[in-house]
Amino acid sequence: MIGRGQTGNAKLVKHINREGILHQLKENPRVSRADLAKLTELSRPCVSALVDEMIVEGLISEVGFGESKGGRKPILLEYNFQAYGVIGAVFEGSTLQLAIANLKGELLIQRTTCLPHPMNGETAIQSIEQGLAALLNESGFDKARLLGMGLGLPGITQRSEGTVSYAPSTGWMGLPVRKEIEAALGLPVVIENDVNLMTLGEFHKGIGVGHSNLVYMYAGTGIGAGIMIDGQLYRGAKEASGEIGYMVIGPVGNQTKGEYGVFERNYSVRAIREKAKAVLPSMDEESSIVKQIVDQAKSGGEAAQTLLDDICRHWTYGIANLTSVMDPALLILSGEMLHIGDEGVHKIQQWLTDWVPSVPRIEMASLGDQAGLIGAIHCALEAFPSTSKQQR
Template sequence: MQVPKKTGNSKLVKKLNKEEVLQQVVLHGQISRADISKQTQLSRPCVSALVDEMIQEGLLQEVGMGDSKGGRKPILLEYNYQAYAIAGAIFEGSTLDMAIADMKGEFLARYRKRLAQPANGETVIEDLAAGLDRLLRESGIPRERLLGMGVGLQGVTQRGSGTVSFSPSTGWMGSPIQQTIEARLGLPVIIDNDVNMMTLGEYVRGAGVGHTNVVYMYVGTGIGAGIILDGQFYRGSREAAGEIGFMMIGPVHNRPNGASGVFETHYSIPGIQEQAKGFLSDLQEGSSVIEELIRHAKHNPEAEKLLADVYRHWAYGMANIISILNPEILILSGEMVHVDGEGVKQIHEWLREWVPEVPNLEKASLGERAGLIGAVHSVLEAFPFTRLLDKE
C-alpha cells in the first residue's frame, strides 16, 4: 500500500490518512488501532490521533475488546453507521413510498401515501417535501446529517442530465426534474426509473444476489424491466432500455402521442382489469387482479380464458427478453408474484418450447421494499464513505 508522503499540504495529507483509516474500519467491520497501523503503515501515535478525532466527529465508535495477542486486549473500532442518513423515495402508480435509512441501508423510518389523481409534477414534489419533513421528525435525524436522496420515477429518466424525457403521468417531458427536486429539498438527489430502482434493490438484497446477468420484469400500472449485464446496469444509448411495455405484444392499436405501448395497454394491471370488468366488477382497490382471476377461473370459463391469455402474453415478453439478453435469472415482480405454482409451471413449459436456454424464473423476494432499498443503495453507491470526511 502506498503511504502518503508527509510533505506538502499538511491538511491534504491528514485527509488522505483519515481516508486510509476509515477505509480499513469499513473494510474489516471491527478493527483495533494497532491493526490499522499495520494495514496503513501509519505510526501508532498518528493512527491514535486520527481515530480520536474521528470519534469526536461521530464517524467512529469503540465497540468493546478484541482478542489478546500476548498483551492487553485491544479496543475495537467500528464505523458509526448512524452518523449520517440517506433518504429514498419511489413513485409507484398512485403511491409515494419513502424511507430514511442509516449508512448500512437499514430503514429508520418509513412513510407511504396515496397520491391525488391525476398527478402533476408540482404537487408530486410538494408531496415529496412533506414526506421528507415527516420522516426527519419521526427518525430524529437532523437535516444536516442527511447525505442525499434517491428518487425512483415513472418514465424514461436520464441520470446524467437529471431529466425525465417521457413521463405522461406527471407531465415531466424533458424537464430538469433532478435540479427542481434538489432546489426544493435542499439536498443532493439521484433520479432513476422506478423499475431500475426496484431492480437494484433485488440485486443487492433480494432474489438477484449472487447473479451477474439479471433481468427484473415488473407488471403494475405499467410494464417495464431492469437489465443488469455482467454486474452493470444496461441503460441503452438514451437510457430507455427496459421499456418493454412498448413491445408489440397484444392487439396492435394506433398509439396517440404520450400513450402507453401495446404490451402495457393490454397486459398491465389496468389493461387486465379492463378486459375482466365483465366478471370482476367487485374488484376491491388494493387487491390482486391475478389472485381474483385464479379464484374466478375455478368456476368461470371467461376468467379461465383471460388468465391463460395473460400468462401466455407475459411469457411472450419473457421469451423476447431471454432470446436477446440470455440472463441467468429472470425475476418476476409486481402483479406477477401472485401467479400460482401451476401458472409458473405453464410459463416455464412455454419458454422451454420457444427459446433454447431458459433462465431461472424467480419471484421477487423484497415485495414493495425493493424500490426503496434500491433508491437508498443508489445514494450509497454515489457517496463513498471517504467523502464523509468532506462533511466535517
C-alpha cells in the same frame, strides 16, 4: 492532474484501498485490522494506517475486543453506519413513499403519504418538503448528516440532466425535477426510473442478493424491466433500457407515437381488467385482477382459466424475448405476476425450456411495495458515498 506529488492514478490506489477496506467492513461487521489485511490482501501496516485515518474521519469505530485466537485479542472495528444518512423517495400513482436510512441501507423511519389531487410539479415538491420535515422532526435525525436523496419516478428519467421524458400520467414531463427539488431541500438529489429502483432494491436487500447479473421484470399498471450487469444498473444510450412494455407482443393495431407500448397495451393491468370483464361474474376494482382471475379459474371457471393461460403465455413471450437478449443468471418477477401461483410459474418455466436455449433461475420478488424505496436509498448511497463528506 488532480493533486500534487502524485498523479490522479496514484491517488486512485489509496482510494481503491480505502474503499476496499470499507467494503469489507460493510460485509463483515466486527472484524480486526488483521482480518481486514487478509480480506483486502493488503499488508497489516497499510491497513492500520488507512483504518486510523478513517477513524479520525469518523467513518470507522473501534467497538471493543474479540476473542483471542491464541494470541493478543483483536480490536474489533465497525463501519460507522450511523455517521450519515440518506433519503429515499418514490412517487407511485398518487402516493409518495419517504424514508431515512443509515449507511447500511437500513430504514430508520418511513412514511407513506397520499398526494393532493390534482398533482403537479409544485405540489409534489411541496409534499416532499413537508414529508421530509416531518420525518426529521419525528426521528430527531440531524439534517446536516444527510448525504442526499434518491428519487424514484415513473417514465424515462434522465439521470444526468435530472429531467423526465415519456411519463404519461404524471405532470413531470420535461421539468427540471432534480434542480427544483435540490433547491427546495438544499440537498443533492439523484433521480431514477421506478422499475430500475425496484431492481436495485431486490439486488441489495431482496432475492437478488449476491447475483451481479440479473433482470427484474415488473408487470402492473405498466410493464418494465430493470437490468443489472456486473452489479451496475444498465441504463442504455438514452436511459430507456428495459422499457419492455414497448415490445411487440400481442396485436399491434394502429400504434402511433406517444401511445403506450404494444405489450403494455395488450397485457398490462389495464388491458387485463378489460379482458377479464367477460370472464368474471363481478370485479373488485381495488384488489389484484390476476388474483381474481386465478380464484375464478380454481373454482371451475373455464373461461377464466383460458384467459389466465393466455396472459401467462404472453408474459412468457416477454420473458423469452428478454432472456434471449440478455441471458441473465436470475430473473425476478414482480407486480401482478406475483399472483399467478406455483402452477403459473411452472407453466412459464416449461414454455421457456421449450423455447429458449438458456433458461435462467426464476424467482418472485421478495420486497413487496418496499422494493422501490429500498432501491432509492441504495441509489442515493451509490451516488453520494460517505467518503465524500469525510471532513466536516
